[in-house]
Amino acid sequence: MDSYLIHDANAGNNFKIMMMIQKEGMKGYGIYWMILEFLRVQDGYKADLRVLPILAQKMRVTVATLKRFIYESGLFKVDDTTFSSPGLTRRMGPLEAKREANRESGRRGGLANQQKIRQGMQSDALAINKTNKINNSPSISPQGETGKNEEILLVPPEYALDKQTHNYEGLMEELKRQKVTVVKEINAILRLTDFGKLKGKIWKILYDINNSPQMKARIVMPGKYILKLLQN
Structure with missing residues (x-):
């Protein structure tokens, strides 16, 4: 129509x-x-x-x-x-008005979703901090070894939340989009990328994957694939 x-x-x-x-x-x-x-x-x-x-x-x-x-x-x-x-x-005026209303609704919905993502990530970080304090686990150290527990997601250090130098939220969203779900692999990627530091190698890797459907279709284990490229 x-x-x-x-x-x-x-x-x-x-x-x-x-x-x-x-x-x-x-x-x-x-x-x-x-x-x-x-x-x-x-x-x-x-x-x-x-x-x-x-x-x-x-x-x-x-x-x-x-x-x-x-x-x-x-x-x-x-x-x-x-x-x-x-x-x-x-x-055609009524149709244009309806389209504009739909665009505005979509824009507001997108902003609401972004806010929910940010709130969810903040809640997750608080929950992880609480759990780690109870367990006295060393695995939350941003740059340290994970120790015995690799089921706990690393908490980004304060400097990594500076959007002038890092894009931690964007990196986490991209890893989710690429279906990287193994916590151990996510933690390794966070360490190697310094929690999504801008202009790092990870951004070119993600760009190449997203712009090559053929490459994306061949990737069976995305976490291991990204780690291999980061380590080369």
Whole structure:
């Protein structure tokens, strides 16, 4: 329905159209609607005047006939380089308003999702800190060895949360997207990338994977694959 065209049932009773039909006949009525169909799928519902020869050939009329129709019927607006239909633009107004509302709703939904992700990550970090304090586990050390427990996700140091130098949240989201779910592998990647330091090797690796569907399809164990590339 993205390219549907609203056709008023009483369009033929419009004074300008009746005058056009009286002058051009029903052939002119057909030309009128073919022009509207063409304009409907153009950006901004307007077209470059240079397309008239092609349009005339499609309609099986002369360029002179089509120009006379557009310039003299009073049904179209002609600027220096483009032509449009004020009636069509007006009738498409509700659809444009709906599209804009959908875009705004999508934008707000995206912002809400990002906020939820941030809140979830903060909650996870608090929970991990609490667990590690109880267990007295050394595995939360950002740069240290994981020791005995590799089921606990490393907590990023404070400096890694500086978005001027790091993108920890973006790295975690990308690892999730790549289906890296083994905590041991995630921790190893965090250490090797200094928790998502900007301009690091990891970003080129992720870029190459995301822009090569063939490569992505061949990767069976994404965590091990990324680690191998980081260590090379």
